[in-house]
Amino acid sequence: MTQAFIIGGAGKIGRRLAQQLHARGHRALSLYRAPEQAAELHQLGATPVQGNLLELDEAALAELMTGSDVVVFTAGAGGKGGPEMTNAIDGRGLELAVAAARRANVRRFLLVSAFPEAGRGRQVSDTFENYMAVKKQADVHLAQSDLDWVILRPGTLVDVEGTGRVHAGLAIPYGNVPRDDVAATLLALIEKPAVSRVIIELTEGNTPVREALEPFA
């Protein structure tokens, strides 16, 4: 049984991951902000942990993580609050989580990042341009840490039902990917600690998730 601490636990990927972890007999501690999210997280089989990345300091977040085997960072401002909020959550929030994980001695750290081609070929807003820069800087920060990290870069997230099949590679063509399958990939990475210190691009595809990760182990 693995205990995963999910930052962004009430988010669309976070909820799917908690459910899938529970189904496999693992424990999900899901960080959430709004009180009304706790009941749904309970129903999914998660242990809700209330906390806000804008308010927690390193020591407080480390305390919440203590005893977990892995941290999954899938939080993001989602464009709300403009560049300032993206900087605060996707940027400084990730740095806070890395520092807290090191302090709590949780060595395994999975980051949901962004696909480098997102937005290419179309006019993007300054907010989106900033988002992509912040996501890349977050990758740089985590990759420079001494943690046992994996950075997952999914293509455009969609809410259609997952297929359990993906395309995963070091560099692959851009595409969509169901959130179910992103969560399934995170679960497989949690169960496959041999995959470490690598950046994986992910889209929909034809290979069963676990098989798709084999080459990285």
Ligand SMILES: NC(=O)c1ccc[n+]([C@@H]2O[C@H](COP(=O)([O-])OP(=O)(O)OC[C@H]3O[C@@H](n4cnc5c(N)ncnc54)[C@H](OP(=O)(O)O)[C@@H]3O)[C@@H](O)[C@H]2O)c1
């Ligand atoms: N959209 C795409 O196509 C795409 C593609 C590649 C990667 N991504 C990345 O994938 C990640 C997850 O996607 P998703 O669909 O699961 O997003 P989501 O549903 O918006 O989940 C993000 C979570 O972050 C939480 N969060 C925001 N501010 C916070 C704070 N101050 N303290 C604690 N938690 C906070 C949100 O909490 P609340 O529930 O309280 O709002 C939310 O639950 C995001 O980081 C996104 O950048 C997205």
